[in-house]
Amino acid sequence: MKSAFKYFGLLILGISLFSCTDVVDLEVEAAPPELVVDGLLSNDRDLYIKLSQTSGFFDNSAFEPIRGARVSIYENGQETDILTESTDTPGTYRSNFKGNIGNQYQLRIEINNNAPEQILGTWWSTADSMKRVPTIDSLGQMSLDRNTIPQAFFPGEYAVMYFGDFEGVGDYYRVSRMLNDSVFAQENFFITDENFDGFYFGGGLFPPIAIFGPFEEPEVGEEADSLSVRLESVSEEFFDYMQVLNTQVQTGSPFDAPPALVLGNIYRDGNPNDYGFGYFRVVAASENGIRYTP
Numbered sequence: 001m002k003s004a005f006k007y008f009g010l011l012i013l014g015i016s017l018f019s020c021t022d023v024v025d026l027e028v029e030a031a032p033p034e035l036v037v038d039g040l041l042s043n044d045r046d047l048y049i050k051l052s053q054t055s056g057f058f059d060n061s062a063f064e065p066i067r068g069a070r071v072s073i074y075e076n077g078q079e080t081d082i083l084t085e086s087t088d089t090p091g092t093y094r095s096n097f098k099g100n101i102g103n104q105y106q107l108r109i110e111i112n113n114n115a116p117e118q119i120l121g122t123w124w125s126t127a128d129s130m131k132r133v134p135t136i137d138s139l140g141q142m143s144l145d146r147n148t149i150p151q152a153f154f155p156g157e158y159a160v161m162y163f164g165d166f167e168g169v170g171d172y173y174r175v176s177r178m179l180n181d182s183v184f185a186q187e188n189f190f191i192t193d194e195n196f197d198g199f200y201f202g203g204g205l206f207p208p209i210a211i212f213g214p215f216e217e218p219e220v221g222e223e224a225d226s227l228s229v230r231l232e233s234v235s236e237e238f239f240d241y242m243q244v245l246n247t248q249v250q251t252g253s254p255f256d257a258p259p260a261l262v263l264g265n266i267y268r269d270g271n272p273n274d275y276g277f278g279y280f281r282v283v284a285a286s287e288n289g290i291r292y293t294p
Contacts (some may be wrong), residue, residue, distance in 0.1 A: 033116045035276035037266045043284045049093045065091020070110040099130045107280045122269035125280040133233035137162045139290035150207045156214020162202030165193045172239040174232045215292040228289035
């Protein structure tokens, strides 16, 4: 009987402790909204710029677009083109303007309304030159495994890329891949020529670069997979920006360093210490593709 009362008492104590749990509402002071810029100027695609503003940490809604801005592009110090805001996607500005390798470009943004006061004003991107890009001579198909050159962890048929780096250290490339017209999710694949300046991949001592694989065998009646690869020349600054950004995204263990502020290349007119977020990229590109042959 004594034991029964003992366990009954512990049960009542447990229930009482559970019922005394309080919900604590944390009052976190929200930071003021900041300008966010995402844009791309290339030699082969239409120019686009997306303008938005940051939202609160606990706000699950998407970033608010910034409408009605005046967005223009400068080429070698002269205003060359004014972008038009999309009627379908507010805050997205487009133009069919394309850049030329060797020229320098800057983005200018005037925001006079439709935004919080601290975002109003004129903003610039840091001047950036469009850098040369190697031609992707071809994409080939090779059977690879752990004993081949290049090696592959899983044996099978792979797509390999043939291209040559330019003479002179300091070239940075971003590779993006598309399988059956679908871009690889969250892909950031970069190459630098720090250790292979002037090398040609696919001839002599250096094998082609395995770019995708192994391919999956198509079902009966289905077409085999097709792969397209885009090679972009990027600035050292954008390369460094993406390395820092990737580091911050991959944090999560108790031993990781606390997240640092990731600054892009957007700043307020006359005050480089007053910055926005995001990046305006200036790239030249080369593309090629292949369809898997079973």
